[in-house]
Amino acid sequence: MHTVISSPTRTVTIGSDQPFCIIGERINPTGRKKFQEQLRAGDLSMIAVDVEQQVAGGADVLDVNMGVPLTDEAELMRKAVVMVQSITDLPLCLDSSVIDALEAGLQVYQGKALVNSITAEDERADAVLPLVKRYGAAIIALTNDEFGIPMDPQERLAMCEKLMSLCERHGVPLEDLVIDPLCMTVGADSEAGKVLFETIHLIKEKHGLNMTIGASNISFGLPNRHAANAAFLPMAMQAGLTSAVMDARTEGIVTAVRAADLMLGNDAWGANWIARFRAKQAAEAAANA
Amino acid sequence: MSHEDIIKSLFEETIAGNGPAVLDLTRQGLAEGMSASDLLFEALIPALEEVGARFERGDYFVPEMLIAGKAMSGALEVLRPLLADTGAESIGTFVMGTVKGDVHDIGKNLVNIMLEGAGFTVIDLGVQVAPEKFVNAIKEHQPTIVGMSAFLTTTMPMFKQNIHEITKAGLREQVIIMVGGAPVTQEYADVVGADGYAADASTAVRRAKELIEKRKADAAATGAAL
Numbered sequence: 327m328h329t330v331i332s333s334p335t336r337t338v339t340i341g342s343d344q345p346f347c348i349i350g351e352r353i354n355p356t357g358r359k360k361f362q363e364q365l366r367a368g369d370l371s372m373i374a375v376d377v378e379q380q381v382a383g384g385a386d387v388l389d390v391n392m393g394v395p396l397t398d399e400a401e402l403m404r405k406a407v408v409m410v411q412s413i414t415d416l417p418l419c420l421d422s423s424v425i426d427a428l429e430a431g432l433q434v435y436q437g438k439a440l441v442n443s444i445t446a447e448d449e450r451a452d453a454v455l456p457l458v459k460r461y462g463a464a465i466i467a468l469t470n471d472e473f474g475i476p477m478d479p480q481e482r483l484a485m486c487e488k489l490m491s492l493c494e495r496h497g498v499p500l501e502d503l504v505i506d507p508l509c510m511t512v513g514a515d516s517e518a519g520k521v522l523f524e525t526i527h528l529i530k531e532k533h534g535l536n537m538t539i540g541a542s543n544i545s546f547g548l549p550n551r552h553a554a555n556a557a558f559l560p561m562a563m564q565a566g567l568t569s570a571v572m573d574a575r576t577e578g579i580v581t582a583v584r585a586a587d588l589m590l591g592n593d594a595w596g597a598n599w600i601a602r603f604r605a606k607q608a609a610e611a612a613a614n615a
Numbered sequence: 616m617s618h619e620d621i622i623k624s625l626f627e628e629t630i631a632g633n634g635p636a637v638l639d640l641t642r643q644g645l646a647e648g649m650s651a652s653d654l655l656f657e658a659l660i661p662a663l664e665e666v667g668a669r670f671e672r673g674d675y676f677v678p679e680m681l682i683a684g685k686a687m688s689g690a691l692e693v694l695r696p697l698l699a700d701t702g703a704e705s706i707g708t709f710v711m712g713t714v715k716g717d718v719h720d721i722g723k724n725l726v727n728i729m730l731e732g733a734g735f736t737v738i739d740l741g742v743q744v745a746p747e748k749f750v751n752a753i754k755e756h757q758p759t760i761v762g763m764s765a766f767l768t769t770t771m772p773m774f775k776q777n778i779h780e781i782t783k784a785g786l787r788e789q790v791i792i793m794v795g796g797a798p799v800t801q802e803y804a805d806v807v808g809a810d811g812y813a814a815d816a817s818t819a820v821r822r823a824k825e826l827i828e829k830r831k832a833d834a835a836a837t838g839a840a841l
Contacts, residue, residue, distance in 0.1 A: 356797060393768040395803050423769035474718050474742060513677040514721050547677025547721065 329464050329536045331417040332437040338386050338417050340536045340569050345587045347569035349419050350380035354391035365394045370409055377414050385574035391421040400430035407431045425453050432461040439463045446471040446488045455496035464502040479524040486529050509539035513547030523565040530566030538569035555579050560586035622658045629662035632682030634689050641690040651697035659687050663732025667817045684728030705736040707759035710752045712744030714773035719766035729816040746780035753786045765796040775807040791826045
């Protein structure tokens with residue numbers, strides 16, 4: 327199963343035989359007070375810094391979230407998408423809980439976007455999937471509904487199957503469905519990692535769908551998060567995860583993912599691994615020159 | 616074990632989140648004639664205050680706070696009926712819930728722990744709490760404060776809807792309403808017509824106490840004017 331997303335000049339393929347798709351999480355004002363204030367004042371300049379750092383860090387796709395309360399989120403999304411596409415050719419993941427903002431982003435997006443997200447709630451799916459279909463986008467779908475997040479892998483699999491039928495009903499092909507099996511913190515529930523790995527494994531075995539998660543959640547509330555995240559991602563990849571919305575700016579985490587690509591046979595002749603090493607060597611040489 | 620040693624051990628074991636030891640010490644204290652309110656106010660509550668302070672300083676992490684809260688809840692189950700018998704008063708009843716459409720509960724649970732630790736009686740309605748459920752809980756539990764949590768910019772508008780429903784039911788005047796959650800700000804709390812907002816669990820407890828004091832002072836002032 328290949329999920330293909332694109333910008334006018336670049337295509338990214340998500341799949342179990344592909345290098346892991348790193349979706350940079352940084353363009354998101356949640357928990358960033360200064361960024362929120364800037365966005366509220368119509369100042370989008372911080373986004374350029376976020377783009378540059380994530381591109382340099384090795385992101386394949388950039389998530390764009392403009393969730394600032396008491397603002398016109400649709401207008402912010404529209405401006406942000408145009409701006410980000412003017413400075414990078416990485417495909418984008420349009421991330422909003424506000425449906426108007428998703429549509430505003432899709433209207434101006436050039437290429438095939440990834441939309442983030444729906445859940446197994448009919449109401450939201452019935453509003454968002456027609457947009458996904460109309461704009462020829464791909465969709466991230468979370469395995470929870472209005473009644474909550476199941477902690478049993480089989481129940482999450484059932485949610486995944488409901489999402490598949492919702493896509494079918496709206497004519498969105500399964501190639502364009504990326505399941506989010508829900509990453510919750512091991513800081514609040516020690517079983518959260520185990521449940522997630524089992525869910526990923528089940529969905530991969532049964533349906534072979536592409537999957538992504540909000541990977542940084544795994545270590546919420548804990549110290550030394552970078553090390554925990556770097557250990558976690560290769561484990562999730564081994565279970566069958568093919569993408570993550572994640573920290574693309576921390577070298578140790580991105581390197582762990584690229585090492586796992588190599589171990590899982592998704593980096594022929596170590597070409598990406600070696601290229602990454604050379605790029606780092608060159609950057610260091612340039613810095614010392 | 617002397618009473619003093621029991622208090623000291625209970626304090627330390629609660630901070631360490633050692634549930635079985637906390638339960639044993641609580642039972643032992645009672646068996647040796649200590650009062651439920653001494654165990655609560657001299658050991659459990661100070662312990663939770665210390666846990667909250669450590670968390671606020673960044674010395675304690677989420678699992679440590681959750682497990683300390685759990686240890687305290689275990690002891691409270693034993694103490695609560697005794698406290699009710701002796702008429703030891705809770706400083707207020709706090710009805711808490713994550714709003715409809717939202718399943719995030721870690722922040723809410725941390726606030727609950729700190730509130731219980733401060734001597735509030737907490738009624739946790741869980742996640743995905745619909746407006747009518749808040750209304751019914753106010754009728755049933757007659758709380759001093761209602762707390763609402765939201766983690767998403769799309770679920771935050773539920774604050775306003777909940778407050779509207781509470782007002783419509785004629786219950787707005789009898790409760791203090793507090794709101795919180797990652798994207799929530801003081802400005803937003805003001806816009807939706809809440810009485811209070813706090814950015815973190817420790818501040819929430821301080822703010823809750825302040826709001827209760829203020830209400831008492833206002834009531835006294837009104838009473839004096841009459």
